[in-house]
Amino acid sequence: MSDAGTNVVWLGSPTFPRAASAALANPQLRRNLRKATTTIRDKRLAATGELDDWEQLREAGAATKRRVLRHLDRYLLQLEESVTRAGGIVHWAADAAEANEIVAELVRATGSDEVVKVKSMATQEIGLNEALAEAGIRAYETDLAELIVQLRDDRPSHILVPAIHLGRAEIRETFVHEMAHWGRPAPEGLTDEPRALAAAARLHLREKFLRAKVAISGANFAVAETGTVGVVESEGNGRMCLTLPETLITVMGIEKVLPKWQDLEVFLQLLPRSSTGERMNPYTSTWTGTTPGDGPQTFHLVLLDNGRTATLADTTGRQALACIRCSACLNVCPVYERTGGHAYGSVYPGPIGAILTPQLVGVEHAETLPFASTLCGACYDACPVQINIPEVLTHLRAKAVAARRARRRTPSGEALAMKAATAILTSPGRLAAAQKAASLGGRAIARNGVIGPLPGPLRSWTDARDTPAPPRETFRSWWRRTRPQHPSGEQR
Amino acid sequence: MRIALFITCFNDTMFPETGKAVVTVLERLGHQVEFPLGQTCCGQMHFNTGYRPEATPLVRNFTEVFAGYDAIVTPSASCAGMVREHHAVLAEESGEAALGRQVAAVAPRVHEFAELLVDVLGVTDVGAYFPHRVTYHPTCHSLRGLRLGDKPVRLLRAVRGIDLVELPAADSCCGFGGTFALKNAATSTAMLGDKIRNVAATGADVLCAADNSCLLHIGGGMSRLQTGIGTLHLAEILASTEGDAR
Numbered sequence: 001m002s003d004a005g006t007n008v009v010w011l012g013s014p015t016f017p018r019a020a021s022a023a024l025a026n027p028q029l030r031r032n033l034r035k036a037t038t039t040i041r042d043k044r045l046a047a048t049g050e051l052d053d054w055e056q057l058r059e060a061g062a063a064t065k066r067r068v069l070r071h072l073d074r075y076l077l078q079l080e081e082s083v084t085r086a087g088g089i090v091h092w093a094a095d096a097a098e099a100n101e102i103v104a105e106l107v108r109a110t111g112s113d114e115v116v117k118v119k120s121m122a123t124q125e126i127g128l129n130e131a132l133a134e135a136g137i138r139a140y141e142t143d144l145a146e147l148i149v150q151l152r153d154d155r156p157s158h159i160l161v162p163a164i165h166l167g168r169a170e171i172r173e174t175f176v177h178e179m180a181h182w183g184r185p186a187p188e189g190l191t192d193e194p195r196a197l198a199a200a201a202r203l204h205l206r207e208k209f210l211r212a213k214v215a216i217s218g219a220n221f222a223v224a225e226t227g228t229v230g231v232v233e234s235e236g237n238g239r240m241c242l243t244l245p246e247t248l249i250t251v252m253g254i255e256k257v258l259p260k261w262q263d264l265e266v267f268l269q270l271l272p273r274s275s276t277g278e279r280m281n282p283y284t285s286t287w288t289g290t291t292p293g294d295g296p297q298t299f300h301l302v303l304l305d306n307g308r309t310a311t312l313a314d315t316t317g318r319q320a321l322a323c324i325r326c327s328a329c330l331n332v333c334p335v336y337e338r339t340g341g342h343a344y345g346s347v348y349p350g351p352i353g354a355i356l357t358p359q360l361v362g363v364e365h366a367e368t369l370p371f372a373s374t375l376c377g378a379c380y381d382a383c384p385v386q387i388n389i390p391e392v393l394t395h396l397r398a399k400a401v402a403a404r405r406a407r408r409r410t411p412s413g414e415a416l417a418m419k420a421a422t423a424i425l426t427s428p429g430r431l432a433a434a435q436k437a438a439s440l441g442g443r444a445i446a447r448n449g450v451i452g453p454l455p456g457p458l459r460s461w462t463d464a465r466d467t468p469a470p471p472r473e474t475f476r477s478w479w480r481r482t483r484p485q486h487p488s489g490e491q492r
Numbered sequence: 493m494r495i496a497l498f499i500t501c502f503n504d505t506m507f508p509e510t511g512k513a514v515v516t517v518l519e520r521l522g523h524q525v526e527f528p529l530g531q532t533c534c535g536q537m538h539f540n541t542g543y544r545p546e547a548t549p550l551v552r553n554f555t556e557v558f559a560g561y562d563a564i565v566t567p568s569a570s571c572a573g574m575v576r577e578h579h580a581v582l583a584e585e586s587g588e589a590a591l592g593r594q595v596a597a598v599a600p601r602v603h604e605f606a607e608l609l610v611d612v613l614g615v616t617d618v619g620a621y622f623p624h625r626v627t628y629h630p631t632c633h634s635l636r637g638l639r640l641g642d643k644p645v646r647l648l649r650a651v652r653g654i655d656l657v658e659l660p661a662a663d664s665c666c667g668f669g670g671t672f673a674l675k676n677a678a679t680s681t682a683m684l685g686d687k688i689r690n691v692a693a694t695g696a697d698v699l700c701a702a703d704n705s706c707l708l709h710i711g712g713g714m715s716r717l718q719t720g721i722g723t724l725h726l727a728e729i730l731a732s733t734e735g736d737a738r
Binding site for chain 2: 016017020021024334335338339368370371372373374375376377378380381394397398399400401402414415418419421422425426427428431435438439450452460461463464465466467468470471473474475476478479480483
């Protein structure tokens with residue numbers, strides 16, 4: 001792992017299967033997730049279905065991202081030059097610790113001990129808020145859902161909708177009990193009406209916007225050609241942070257660079273339609289360095305690696321770096337819909353998290369994540385930049401198995417079983433013998449032709465499912481018995 | 493046309509009736525089916541669980557056994573997908589150029605049963621009779637892997653006597669996922685529960701699909717809950733005629 005401060009995986013989290021079991025037993029969570037994912041799914045289908053050229057847009061987005069990843073070194077240097085020319089200052093951070101140190105130092109230099117934040121996955125990933133707190137700097141999340149999560153001392157459970165696991169009654173409770181510790185308290189008699197909750201958040205946040213001298217943001221993209229950095233959002237709170245304070249510090253993963261301004265044409269269509277199911281997102285903010293008398297007068301861009309270069313070296317796995325954080329894959333994932341995001345134990349949940357997290361931290365530190373999928377392929381179909389998530393999942397499964405093999409002195413039970421299966425399945429004769437044994441054994445434990453609950457390792461199958469007893473005669477036996485006139489193939 | 497049947501190790505052991513049904517339908521349509529006895533397994537379980545080196549010998553066996561046939565038919569969308577999409581990957585990783593060439597020659601000739609009927613043989617009415625209420629679950633590998641689209645449903649619509657009813661949220665995964673069902677049993681069961689709820693809501697007597705593995709999972713849950721709803725592979729419905737007592 002790059003360093004202990006990282007939030008890519010939450011230290012001490014249980015494995016996915018364990019955490020998922022706990023989440024599945026929470027009916028409130030199941031209800032919230034079902035309702036939210038179904039709503040966003042339908043909206044996305046409507047917003048993508050109305051475009052005749054949606055598939056071409058996906059292809060264009062994927063092609064641009066492929067090009068960026070192939071020539072990432074060049075585009076990053078070009079970006080540094082463009083940003084510097086426009087009056088910004090570029091910093092390079094190899095890992096989370098370095099990025100946190102750079103940001104803390106930059107804030108300290110302004111003399112401020114607080115910052116307002118635009119919703120950002122990159123700063124979540126590096127655990128920036130915690131690092132700033134250690135440096136005596138208070139970071140205020142201003143995205144409504146991130147604010148809720150921060151007030152509760154909770155963790156985000158979705159890339160786009162971090163509080164998707166919460167209902168409005170829980171949000172009201174949080175506002176009533178926690179807002180006062182962070183600034184302006186919730187109004188007297190606050191109800192759980194969405195309008196009332198939004199108004200309470202607005203009052204609470206406004207005093208922070210007007211006071212803050214420093215803002216921290218992430219970035220949805222940065223244009224190498226012009227040095228323009230951009231954030232898309234729905235609330236306008238991001239724009240408050242991006243325009244009011246004197247100093248703006250942006251932390252951006254190095255894969256977010258785009259070659260040309262014109263490329264935004266594609267991504268500003270792909271992103272909102274895939275994420276919120278809107279034709280356009282309400283607020284698109286772009287800035288190029290600094291402008292005297294307008295907006296922040298000091299702009300820092302921190303370019304974050306934190307495992308990305310290592311991911312880039314894997315030509316199959318690197319597809320994960322094309323992600324534009326739309327979260328369409330989460331919303332269509334049948335696993336995510338039922339377990340929610342916390343089960344993934346990472347700031348990046350869902351299908352994209354299952355392929356990104358293990359690569360950023362090393363597959364041995366997140367080895368159950370590539371297996372947290374049925375390989376149903378819904379994510380691949382939904383992905384606006386055509387990331388073949390099932391392909392990367394099976395690729396990472398192979399890496400996880402290889403890593404386990406290298407680590408263990410003796411093979412695992414699963415490895416032995418797989419080896420035995422190969423030995424049986426490479427010989428039709430051995431297969432026939434194994435089938436005979438399975439049929440005899442299966443029929444011996446069956447009652448009325450059905451195998452019920454069993455103890456031992458097969459419990460996880462038989463606990464919820466009956467299994468028919470295997471038939472007396474396999475297909476190949478039937479064929480040999482009934483069709484001696486077709487001796488196709490040789491028995492070996 | 494020389495048509496070979498790839499029964500798959502799973503159907504061979506657990507669902508021989510499905511294989512017999514494929515043979516019945518193809519012979520009824522006037523085709524001769526061969527069954528190469530050297531066949532075993534496509535290696536899907538190994539591949540999807542991360543045991544790639546263990547899957548490669550199975551790729552080798554598959555390409556040797558099925559070389560020379562014009563068409564290879566299999567009553568499993570996920571095994572067809574494994575051969576067509578992933579055998580080339582394994583051949584490449586093995587570094588054996590000859591294996592790569594063999595895979596390139598054999599893999600494209602592998603067809604899932606509905607694909608063979610509709611795309612290769614150009615048939616949708618196979619002369620079947622099945623007087624029951626049926627709902628069809630498009631398995632993930634048939635829907636998003638092989639992109640079978642409405643081919644299975646077109647075949648079912650042409651069956652005489654059938655009462656074909658639509659399955660709500662049909663395109664949602666049933667939660668099987670091979671070893672996923674063991675490694676993530678709780679999540680698998682949660683998905684299974686939702687699938688069963690939707691199947692039961694249709695009032696169908698029979699749930700049909702193009703993969704017996706998914707049907708083993710859904711049918712196993714339905715049996716445990718005593719729903720009384722049966723499962724049948726598409727081929728078995730298409731093989732049924734007036735003379736059958738189903």
